[in-house]
Amino acid sequence: MEALLNEWLWQEESWLPPGISWQDIEMKEDEGRFPLPRDLIYTFPLAFTFIALRYVFERLIAVPFSKHLGVKDRIRIRAASVPKLETFYKQKSRQPSQIEVVSLGKQCGISQRNIQTWFRHRRNQDRPSNSRKFCEASWRFAFYIASFTAGLGSLINTPWFWDHRECWRGYPKQPVAEAHYWYYILEMGFYLSLLLCVSVDVKRKDFKEQVIHHIATIFLIGFSYCANYVRVGTLVMLVHDSSDFFLESAKMFHYAGWTRTCDSLFVIFSLVFLVTRLVVFPGRVVHTTLVVSLEFFQPFFGYYFFNALLLVLQALHIFWAYLILRMLYKFVFLGKVERDERSDEESEVDDEEPEEDGDECSWEQRKGTINSKLASLANNCVLNNLTNQRNINSRLPKAR
Template identity: 35%
Template sequence: MAGILAWFWNERFWLPHNVTWADLKNTDEATFPQAEDLYLACPLACCMFMIRLVFERFIARPCALGLKIQASGPQKAQPNAILEKVFTAITKHPDEKRLEGLSKQLDWDVRTIQRWFRQRRNQEKPSTLARFCESMWRFTFYLYIFTYGVRFLKKDFLLMFLHHVVTICLISFSYVNNMARVGTLVMCLHDAADVLLEAAKMANYGKCQRLCNVLFVMFALVFISSRLGVYPVWILNSTVFESWEIVGPYPSWWVFNVLLVLLQALHTFWSYLIVRIACRAISRGKAGKWNPLHVSKDDRSDIESSSDEDEVLPPSQKHQTNGTNGTNGYLSSSPCPDEH
């Protein structure tokens, strides 16, 4: 074990050639990140989880109820021990052969069994109230973290806004090899856009369509400008080119910068998706109300529609059913109550 630890923490991998672990020990004059500090992540994560539960229960939920967001979920499937066992232990999407077998075993027609599995799958998905509470928590968390980051990083005149969600590997890497400032700046940059995204989702759940549209446009502009502008021009330029001249390359330097470049590739892909969503929404909105997020999908919140139920509903009820159960978790077309 000692040999494995010595190999893993090899100074020639983690540090520049003229630096040793002894140089990074804390002194009265200077303080450096210590790898063992990462152990604090586990108890801190537990504390954050408890804080989230309290926040969603006593703050977000009353706000949602005040906006008339319903706590009721989709229609529940009638209790059936045989189908429940198949659903939990075998498959949630039975094939045609299994459906026929269950039909003979239960003396139910296949369409009834299909409807039961559809309703049972819908029960697994969170209600609009739960999704609103989740978005309100994320909105509050990202806003606080972003404000905190700006307050303590801009005082050093670092005109960069960076990211909230990098992989644990990238965050740990930046901490262990003493590039903690880069890691925190990347997290801060990403928080700027996430605040607007969660605010747009809250407006959607509250049926404030116009506000949601404005927030989505703001989110898209901040996302693209920060992750395709600020991130590569200032962050990657500093970590790849300026650091090469200051400390030179070493093994962990290569790994760290490869991860940052891969992150930029993800930024480009996500920006493409956002632009495509906006273009589709604009083209669809020519015939009616503009709905920027209506074409995007959120698998957690899609309620599976029932084709056989739609056939027996009158046109007015079909429209109401699709508006309630067919939303995609981001937008609906209902205006805010004060906009009638």
């Protein structure tokens, strides 16, 4: 197996510039750590550790904090237990067609209107609560702000942070500092945990883009580590972490109902995102990998593959920038951020479907409210008529 891997997977032409062999980049213990593919094995148990840590974090920190901020969950009516409808809902469709509604009504002996109401209640029942979305956002916020702070602290004094040509000087024989090694391992472990949890997390409109982003990020981190693109890879991770914690904090305050704080954080996030993802990332990071790197070595497979992954990320940046600009347009011209363009609702249905029976009151209570409003309206009409009649009578003597 080792011989097969060495022959096919670890070919020098794929991982190293022309004219350089694996023997040329071997390092002694006193020269520092050289990145090896086997180091990435630790990211798999680390991903499960992140999942367990997230579970503890949400129960012990996020849930009490959400209550402290005043996060309230909408009360939803639970759909009645109808086995045939439940089977159809889980196995076939959550939104049956009119023909299917008629067929289900005949099978269950229920009217079509009640069938449609049952499916509406059942869909709303599966929608994530504000508390759940708050916990998810707070977990990501905690990691992103910790990762950005640690990453900035480890890179601020490095020469390649200020001069991007230093990313390639001496490549590929470049030792990796212990801090940058752990920066890589923790980032890859975290994104692996996100990919493992993507099926149970809150689904959004950009669900497919999120999956592509996680996969591209994992491949980017793993390949850049194996090919010793660690210097430029740390810059890529730092650029991405710089705006993410602003977005997650804005979501947290949105779920808590702190509208002004949410709007302010969203504006800050938008500015940071647009600058870092549409200016800094393509103008500095992608430019140094596409153009500056050619001053130090000839292109090879790793060069093309690494840059292809960066361009995939840049395409996703443009997609999300479009959504953010739409939200900024609404904020400027409508005066507030009405909703997340990515949608915290599930991707199948955009808006919260109205509960026909109400959230906190029954139909009888709602009917009583309507009757009282109608009675009030009728009284107002009678009072207006009496007032008009009185005014007419008061003017009659003068007219005579």
